[in-house]
Amino acid sequence: MVPVVELNNGVSMPRLGLGVYKIPDEEVTEAVLTAFEAGYRGVDTATLYGNERGVGTAVAKSGLPRRDVFVATKLWNTDHGRDAALRAFDRSLTELGLDYVDLYLIHWPVPRQDRYVETWRALTELVSDGRVRAVGVSNFQIEHLRRLIDETGVIPAVNQIELHPWLQQPQLRAFHDEHGIVTQAWRPLGNGGERLRRSEVIRTVAHKHGKTPAQVVLRWHLEMGHTAIPKSANPQRIAENIDIFDIEFDEQDIAGFATLESGERLGPHPDDS
Numbered sequence: 283m284v285p286v287v288e289l290n291n292g293v294s295m296p297r298l299g300l301g302v303y304k305i306p307d308e309e310v311t312e313a314v315l316t317a318f319e320a321g322y323r324g325v326d327t328a329t330l331y332g333n334e335r336g337v338g339t340a341v342a343k344s345g346l347p348r349r350d351v352f353v354a355t356k357l358w359n360t361d362h363g364r365d366a367a368l369r370a371f372d373r374s375l376t377e378l379g380l381d382y383v384d385l386y387l388i389h390w391p392v393p394r395q396d397r398y399v400e401t402w403r404a405l406t407e408l409v410s411d412g413r414v415r416a417v418g419v420s421n422f423q424i425e426h427l428r429r430l431i432d433e434t435g436v437i438p439a440v441n442q443i444e445l446h447p448w449l450q451q452p453q454l455r456a457f458h459d460e461h462g463i464v465t466q467a468w469r470p471l472g473n474g475g476e477r478l479r480r481s482e483v484i485r486t487v488a489h490k491h492g493k494t495p496a497q498v499v500l501r502w503h504l505e506m507g508h509t510a511i512p513k514s515a516n517p518q519r520i521a522e523n524i525d526i527f528d529i530e531f532d533e534q535d536i537a538g539f540a541t542l543e544s545g546e547r548l549g550p551h552p553d554d555s
């Protein structure tokens with residue numbers, strides 16, 4: 283079983299879940315069912331991904347009790363503001379075909395619109411209604427988090443951010459730790475492929491533990507206290523990415539990963555969202 287982390291309102295969330303960005307709706311059901319068979323219980327989707335329907339179909343088809351599955355989705359940038367946010371949530375719930383969502387996130391702060399505080403208040407209403415178990419944000423910088431906390435008094439359960447060995451975000455993670463916000467890594471593999479293969483440090487750690495580069499990177503996230511949502515639609519990789527709980531790092535391994543930080547962002551900067 284995948285270990286869980288307790289969120290700031292007592293809800294348990296799997297520390298590793300399946301990310302489904304860019305998996306087409308018609309393929310996502312199969313990918314999520316494969317992940318459930320491999321032992322995953324968490325799925326991360328978003329309105330933007332256009333595959334909430336397929337994710338919901340997988341939950342329904344899986345035969346798993348609803349309470350054993352953790353479904354997260356996100357509110358898109360064009361849906362900021364109280365009324366738009368509540369309508370967007372209704373649409374997501376309908377697409378997913380669920381009675382409730384486990385985690386609902388504001389996808390980006392979109393500071394140009396300056397409506398994220400109002401949007402955040404709407405999300406907290408959804409928790410009171412019992413239609414969402416926990417609410418959080420994504421791509422929020424320290425100043426955005428501070429405003430939410432100062433103006434509403436409600437601390438996000440999760441901040442899902444771009445995080446991988448090449449972008450380790452130490453200040454933001456320290457802020458999360460100080461406030462009991464769970465750090466969730468998006469693009470946890472740095473997009474996989476070449477970047478993983480060409481790192482000497484990662485290859486060395488992988489070889490030492492008899493694991494693949496992807497596996498040791500995902501283990502590194504857990505060691506650092508992050509949760510992660512690697513994406514794959516490939517059954518072999520889906521299974522590979524969850525087979526990481528027997529790895530035990532030593533200080534040398536952790537020190538090796540620390541040298542990889544380069545401040546390189548692979549996605550957009552939150553201030554430009």
Ligand code: NAD
Binds near residue numbers: 300301
């Ligand atoms: P990722 O780091 O998970 O990389 C995914 C790619 O890595 C795959 O397409 C595949 O090519 C490769 N890969 C997967 N498993 C591998 C393995 N075992 N060995 C080698 N290569 C492997 O990147 P991502 O998909 O961008 O991020 C993961 C998830 O994070 C997304 O699916 C989505 O759910 C979420 N996300 C959120 C945001 C946000 O703004 N909140 C942005 C991007 C992604």
